[in-house]
Amino acid sequence: MNGPTPFERMNRHGAIVDANHDELAMENFAQAMHFEVFAHLMPGNKDVYERRVLPAFEKREGRTPDSRREVRGEMREDPYHQTWSALRRTTQEMMWVATDTCLHRTYDELHERARPQKKTLGSLSLDANLDLPRYITAVDIHCMPGGYCSEATSGDVYAGALYDRGVYSITQGFLGPKVDGFGRSATAYIKRTYPNFRTGKVLDVGCAVGHGSVALAETLPEAEIHAIDVGAPMLRYAHARAESMGVAVHFAQQSAEHMTYDDNTFDFVVSGATLHELSTAGIRNIIRECRRVLKPGGVMIHIEQPQYEGMDPYDQFMRDWDTFGNNEPFWGTLHDLDLEALAVEAGFQRDNVQQSMEWGDEERGQVYNVDKPGEKPTPPWFFYTATK
Numbered sequence: 386m387n388g389p390t391p392f393e394r395m396n397r398h399g400a401i402v403d404a405n406h407d408e409l410a411m412e413n414f415a416q417a418m419h420f421e422v423f424a425h426l427m428p429g430n431k432d433v434y435e436r437r438v439l440p441a442f443e444k445r446e447g448r449t450p451d452s453r454r455e456v457r458g459e460m461r462e463d464p465y466h467q468t469w470s471a472l473r474r475t476t477q478e479m480m481w482v483a484t485d486t487c488l489h490r491t492y493d494e495l496h497e498r499a500r501p502q503k504k505t506l507g508s509l510s511l512d513a514n515l516d517l518p519r520y521i522t523a524v525d526i527h528c529m530p531g532g533y534c535s536e537a538t539s540g541d542v543y544a545g546a547l548y549d550r551g552v553y554s555i556t557q558g559f560l561g562p563k564v565d566g567f568g569r570s571a572t573a574y575i576k577r578t579y580p581n582f583r584t585g586k587v588l589d590v591g592c593a594v595g596h597g598s599v600a601l602a603e604t605l606p607e608a609e610i611h612a613i614d615v616g617a618p619m620l621r622y623a624h625a626r627a628e629s630m631g632v633a634v635h636f637a638q639q640s641a642e643h644m645t646y647d648d649n650t651f652d653f654v655v656s657g658a659t660l661h662e663l664s665t666a667g668i669r670n671i672i673r674e675c676r677r678v679l680k681p682g683g684v685m686i687h688i689e690q691p692q693y694e695g696m697d698p699y700d701q702f703m704r705d706w707d708t709f710g711n712n713e714p715f716w717g718t719l720h721d722l723d724l725e726a727l728a729v730e731a732g733f734q735r736d737n738v739q740q741s742m743e744w745g746d747e748e749r750g751q752v753y754n755v756d757k758p759g760e761k762p763t764p765p766w767f768f769y770t771a772t773k
């Protein structure tokens with residue numbers, strides 16, 4: 386397995402602030418620790434499961450565990466797993482703290498960089514009265530302090546800046562220098578499946594700081610790219626970032642559960658790593674809204690980790706760690722959902738719904754390993770798509 390790609394390789398843009406020597410060292414250390422916990426310590430969980438936890442269970446019960454819940458019940462008593470789990474959580478928190486140290490020092494500069502410009506390529510539309518969904522405000526998802534929506538000052542961009550660097554760290558650079566692995570994967574899918582698509586409208590749902598939206602705009606240069614999120618500080622930063630990169634994206638603060646776009650507006654509605662953060666009721670509303678705003682023949686594309694169905698209980702248990710350890714309360718719920726039924730309920734024809742594992746960006750490799758650009762060391766993404 387390749388090591389993490391250090392922060393020095395992250396793309397520079399006009400909205401990002403520079404860490405000083407000590408801050409950078411701290412960020413890289415936290416990222417490297419996180420990598421160690423994944424690459425070298427995580428496999429030990431399987432060893433202890435097979436060598437002592439499973440045999441003890443079988444001896445006691447006369448059978449193997451039949452669900453991830455049973456596996457968790459056993460594993461959470463095991464000292465190796467307890468230690469690993471504590472380290473996994475600690476390194477997650479360390480990465481945010483390391484990033485915050487730089488942002489705290491540069492708070493004024495950060496806001497100066499994101500100051501609204503008179504002439505812009507794209508646009509930013511905020512709604513101060515938006516009802517923020519409780520599934521987003523009630524927890525600091527993936528332990529990001531303050532979450533996506535907290536604001537301390539008017540014009541606040543802190544959450545966006547924290548997310549930009551923090552996600553590079555958490556994903557260990559694997560999503561690429563521009564942290565745009567989801568966006569580029571969506572485009573690769575669109576180009577492969579609809580090679581004639583050029584002009585038209587694309588909507589990025591749950592765009593965060595526009596990592597995916599910018600990729601869509603860069604790789605589909607003749608299309609009009611729209612992007613929505615509920616977090617105002619995310620969107621302010623996203624807008625400043627996209628403008629500084631010379632890319633036109635129309636950002637709007639909207640909940641995907643109740644979009645303000647007219648029916649039949651978009652050719653594609655895409656999301657990357659958004660569904661797993663929503664309540665089941667929220668997902669149901671969003672799938673229905675995605676269908677409404679799609680043109681007839683338009684396609685909804687959601688990119689996630691694979692569903693649990695068909696996976697053995699141990700693998701489900703390890704994949705489900707985030708539900709309990711990483712403030713991702715809906716992670717497991719999404720991965721248990723019948724997504725086909727959900728799309729059908731929203732009005733899609735059953736035959737037009739697909740679930741598949743897809744390699745992302747074939748041209749450059751889904752994983753933008755700077756040293757070995759051709760390699761694809763991580764598994765493909767799970768694509769949940771439906772055509773209207």
Ligand SMILES: C[S@@+](CC[C@H](N)C(=O)[O-])C[C@H]1O[C@@H](n2cnc3c(N)ncnc32)[C@H](O)[C@@H]1O
Pocket residue numbers: 518521533564567568590591592593594595596597598613614615616619639640641642656657658659662663667
């Ligand atoms: C993990 S981030 C998505 C990452 C992003 N798509 C990318 O490609 O980098 C999830 C985002 O979904 C947003 N979100 C959550 N619920 C939403 C909703 N109902 N409507 C719009 N955005 C939402 C959150 O605010 C957050 O910024």
